[in-house]
Amino acid sequence: MPNLNDTQIIRRGLLGRIPARLELIGVIAAALVVIVVLPSLNAFAPEGSAFHVSDFTINLYGKYLCYAVLAISVDLLWGYTGLLSLGQCLFFSIGGYALGMYLMLMIGKLGQYHSDLPDFMVFLGYPKLPAHWVPFHSFWFAAAAVIWVPGAVALIFGYLAFRSRIRGVYFSILTQALTYAASLMFFRNDFTFGGNNGLTDFKFIVGHDVRQPATQRGLYICTGLLLLGTYALCKWLTQSKFGKLQRAVRDSENRVLFSGYATANFKLFVFVVSAIIAALAGALYVPQVGIINPSEMTPDKSLEAVVWVAVGGRGTLIGPIIGAVFVNALKSWATRAYPDLWLIILGAMFIVVVLFLPGGIVSIPRRVMARWRRPEQPLPPLPTPPVEASADPAKTSPASSAS
Amino acid sequence: MKPELILTVEDVNKNFDGFKAITNLNFYLEQGELRVIIGPNGAGKSTFFDLLTGRTKPDTGKIEFGRRIDLTAMNEYEINRLGVGRKFQTPSVYVDHTVYENLLLSLKGPRGVFSTLFRRTTAAHRQRIDALLELIRLGPKRDWRAGQLAHGEKQWLEIGMLLAQEPQVLLVDEPAAGMTDEETHRTGELLISLAGQHSLIVIEHDMTFVKQIAEGRKVTVLHQGSILCEGRFEEVQANPEVREVYLGRGHKDR
Numbered sequence: 319m320p321n322l323n324d325t326q327i328i329r330r331g332l333l334g335r336i337p338a339r340l341e342l343i344g345v346i347a348a349a350l351v352v353i354v355v356l357p358s359l360n361a362f363a364p365e366g367s368a369f370h371v372s373d374f375t376i377n378l379y380g381k382y383l384c385y386a387v388l389a390i391s392v393d394l395l396w397g398y399t400g401l402l403s404l405g406q407c408l409f410f411s412i413g414g415y416a417l418g419m420y421l422m423l424m425i426g427k428l429g430q431y432h433s434d435l436p437d438f439m440v441f442l443g444y445p446k447l448p449a450h451w452v453p454f455h456s457f458w459f460a461a462a463a464v465i466w467v468p469g470a471v472a473l474i475f476g477y478l479a480f481r482s483r484i485r486g487v488y489f490s491i492l493t494q495a496l497t498y499a500a501s502l503m504f505f506r507n508d509f510t511f512g513g514n515n516g517l518t519d520f521k522f523i524v525g526h527d528v529r530q531p532a533t534q535r536g537l538y539i540c541t542g543l544l545l546l547g548t549y550a551l552c553k554w555l556t557q558s559k560f561g562k563l564q565r566a567v568r569d570s571e572n573r574v575l576f577s578g579y580a581t582a583n584f585k586l587f588v589f590v591v592s593a594i595i596a597a598l599a600g601a602l603y604v605p606q607v608g609i610i611n612p613s614e615m616t617p618d619k620s621l622e623a624v625v626w627v628a629v630g631g632r633g634t635l636i637g638p639i640i641g642a643v644f645v646n647a648l649k650s651w652a653t654r655a656y657p658d659l660w661l662i663i664l665g666a667m668f669i670v671v672v673l674f675l676p677g678g679i680v681s682i683p684r685r686v687m688a689r690w691r692r693p694e695q696p697l698p699p700l701p702t703p704p705v706e707a708s709a710d711p712a713k714t715s716p717a718s719s720a721s
Numbered sequence: 722m723k724p725e726l727i728l729t730v731e732d733v734n735k736n737f738d739g740f741k742a743i744t745n746l747n748f749y750l751e752q753g754e755l756r757v758i759i760g761p762n763g764a765g766k767s768t769f770f771d772l773l774t775g776r777t778k779p780d781t782g783k784i785e786f787g788r789r790i791d792l793t794a795m796n797e798y799e800i801n802r803l804g805v806g807r808k809f810q811t812p813s814v815y816v817d818h819t820v821y822e823n824l825l826l827s828l829k830g831p832r833g834v835f836s837t838l839f840r841r842t843t844a845a846h847r848q849r850i851d852a853l854l855e856l857i858r859l860g861p862k863r864d865w866r867a868g869q870l871a872h873g874e875k876q877w878l879e880i881g882m883l884l885a886q887e888p889q890v891l892l893v894d895e896p897a898a899g900m901t902d903e904e905t906h907r908t909g910e911l912l913i914s915l916a917g918q919h920s921l922i923v924i925e926h927d928m929t930f931v932k933q934i935a936e937g938r939k940v941t942v943l944h945q946g947s948i949l950c951e952g953r954f955e956e957v958q959a960n961p962e963v964r965e966v967y968l969g970r971g972h973k974d975r
Binding site: 576577580583587 | 774797798801802806807809813814815816817818822825826827832833834837838840842879882886
């Protein structure tokens, strides 16, 4: 019996329950710092004091938080459901464009050409605003479009792909092709979304000047709340029976299918949910960065998001957040310090993680702990508990693990 | 009085790019029957299960469940919901989930996306799982991840998952592979105890095991995609043709 208790402590206690509580405490603490402390220090600590957080920092962190939300959406597909999407930035960009259209119309006559039309339309000789642009004068219409347009694209694409049982690498290639095709379309001037310049030069969002630090701070807080909400939603989703089924589809789709579940519907649901999450991140990204153009849809952007998830640790919700912030912070530094080497650093990091750290950054504490505990408790500690004297494996495995 | 048929397979043909996997197959399974199918590798045994479960569609012929429910028009999960459960040749369990969760996901019940989001696990569900755990003797390992189980235990878990679905027909592909002699014997006892309430088709290679579960029952010998002979185990065993294609060759191989 002591054997059984030890293994249970290891399996459920140390590796299960305590980290779960730690994770909760960590998330609450991090959320307080990100959503309350940092913006307060930006707003109230006097400039020049050691505690002051600059507008630049707030803006930069806001961008990282958007990436973190995007990374969670990638992980929900890849880490939890086994669907490696290489086109997640398509939905991120569609969300960005939907809000960007509203922001373009809010410029009003303040543009370069002092026209009611957005600058690029004047430049390209549009006689009047295209019909599908008109309703984007309303913020709420745009906000709804941020959700339903990418949701509908994901629904249609996912329905066709999953109904045809497209799996594995074929699914990855298709998603990549989809985002590439979309980027080519958006690069065209006559597609009415500004061609390769995209949408930029924003002035106002719901009556506030987007260039004001206070507005940027508000957007930053919204992004923090979005990240927290996304985390909570995905936590609930992945811990429900649905989440168990997601992982079952990842590990043995046939077993799920032959157990009476229409796996295509489950995959479609996850695909649509993660598309909407990515789109919300994109919508908050655009007013903070000040531009959205088709280069955001090119396949390399989506691949980068996959690297964040791999580096942070897929199949967890904390991993993608850590990965997105870590890799992008590194990128901010490296592109200034060694601009030519960034892609090599990124690639090397991916290779190192795949070869030596498949669980990503979040698996480091567990690995360290496992090594630290090794002298007293051999790992993997899986002797069969002696239940019946006749059970053969019980006789052999304690002997082998003791050696 | 003739017992009711639960599965009717008539004149079924299946070609894979010119390779005749199944040729003019006729097969009938009675309600509550336990039937063993034997046959050399490549005889079409697994293809036969694929046809019954909707994984592949026959080129010609009919496959019916119970009273005239056409299985050829249905897909895998529809056929499963109808009451046909399948255990795969290589044990397929959810390796990242605990034994308990494996059974939980297999329990009979609504299979929609939203029911998995909002339905709660009830005491009745837990009792059912406990009963199954006792039956498959994995009670002490309920919180083990399925990936940590021995091969034979995975086989038992998958049988448990099948029973959790409460199917009318169980299709069991090589259940004894990777088991010790004692485990094999227990598996045989379990399958025999299920006959009557359920109808079973068992594919198996291990002749000691076949003898254990098929003694006094009907056995079907598949060879090159069609039925070589069908009859009581003792007769089939004595059939010179069967010895030639299956038992005889098996001996030479060893």
